[in-house]
Amino acid sequence: MKRLLLTVLVVLLYLSHQDFWHWRVAKPIVFGLFPIGYFYHILFTILISVVMWVLVRFAWPAALEELVDQEDGRGGQK
């Protein structure tokens, strides 16, 4: 269930990158500097960082990390 929710989150994030609804409009120009299509992607980039935090927290390959630590403890399998 957790894996499914995280997958849906990533798919939604990818889809929201394709913001065709802002395509041909410049206004509102946020802070007088950033047309809406630009500002959207600045916010989107910050949101990605938050989602990455969620993924690192809940989808970290901990088993793999433990395996490496165990093998390092035994002198590795090289």
Add this chain to the structure above:
Amino acid sequence: MIPTIVVFLYLATVLYIGVFAFRRSRVERPAEDFFLAGRSLGQIVFLLSLFGTNMTAFAILGSSGHAFSNGIVTFGLMASSSALIIPLGMLLLGTRVWALGRRFGFITPVQMFRDRWECRHIGTVIFAVKASLLVPYIIIGMIGGGTAFAAISGGRVPSWLGAAIVGLVVMSYVFFGGMRGTAWVNTFQTTLFLVFGAVALSVIGYGMGGFDKAIGEMHESPLLSSWLTREKISPAYFFSYTFIPLSSLTFPHITIFWLTARRMGQFRKTIILYPLCLLAIWLPATFLGLVANRATEVPAIARKLEAREALLTRGSTLTPDERQELRTQSLGDDVLLQLLQHYAPFWLAGLLGAGILAAVMASDSQILALSTMFSEDVFAFYEGRERFGEAAQVLTGRIFVVLLTLVAYVVAIRFPQPIFDLAVQYAFSGFAALTPLMVAALFWKGSTKWGALASTLWTALAVAGVAIFQVVYTTPQVVWSVAGVDLLARTPTGTSVAGFMPVVPMTIISTILMLLVSSLTPKPGAGTISRYFPD
């Protein structure tokens, strides 16, 4: 003169860092130490250096140039798509590659593929294709170095000499410092650019009388208002571009760099902070490229704008050669440097120029990666290490660094092309189409060496096909149309396949070939599978 001196001081500093790294090298396991810094990089160096490795001439000069020509679309097209794909790839692929490198002692991706799919010469084919695709990327760094140096020095240092100086410095610290020197220099360079990006934005904004004024004027201008929307680029093209950052997951210099982390935990903060670092560099670069459209008091930029206007108003009456000349004149790869030259005080222009040069010099990682691959995947694999020893292997790697830099330099000064086009059309698309190899090796037990070979050969043929197509068809035209749908067309900047960039069909067909051919051919032995998929 002062900016030139500041830049020379900067180059002397990075050279010193490389030499200092050489003094820190260890004698035991010399190959792993030279090529991977002994798998010992700490958190800060890992994050900043990995990020710096992706920040190239293309990222800085190419993106500001693209924003100058196309407007706000550049940020969503290149920056926010990379901010999503690259950290996600690091989480899914990077951590697994790191773990396999640690467990089985791999130094290059080809070593992993050879072991994973129980193959020998197919690995050599993968090496050859990856190496061929990486060379253009190295050339981009050379061209960018020359362009940056010429602009910073106000033309006192011609671009061929600038490229030679940058190439010599990069070659020297890679030669001496190996991965440790390269990572330290990249960390220094990334820090420099992160700091100076904000400074450049402030200084240029003040000089132009405020960015809100420039944006307001662009919005009122019938010619420039479209720069504040994305109507100059189609949604299909925008979607296509999300495939391009896949290349950052299969570039040898990135994959090899993943192996340098001391612990897997160092990926955590790197994955979370990567999008923010990207924002800190790409936002100033693209925004300055955008507002450069109102910097008409900068003579070099005014000439670009005049060429663009002539192209728009008189384009249909000109010959193809005249149109191409105007198109070249209107390109904006150097607008960032022109803005600095005009608006920043001399000493600051030098510092900021050094910051830009820092990003441009990211070709160091690619040169080192190619040298690593040659010495591991060819020299060591074909028994060079057994016959001549590990010290000879490291020496071979160092000699390769020198030869590669020389070849890249000669090509760079003979074939000057717009940084952006060269990067995207060949190296980036090709590496993106190789992503199925990495994914299949790590996640699909049923993948085989023949599937990998099919994907690799397809990628090589497709890249060559696009290159030949663009040589044959030099002017924009529809080449193949069915039922009103333009299936194949030459565009002003490249090739379009059913409205998409070639990278889309290249990657999809590469995936299909991996799936199809693997399902029809014998799998690796159970012993190999159980080593890679222990659960």
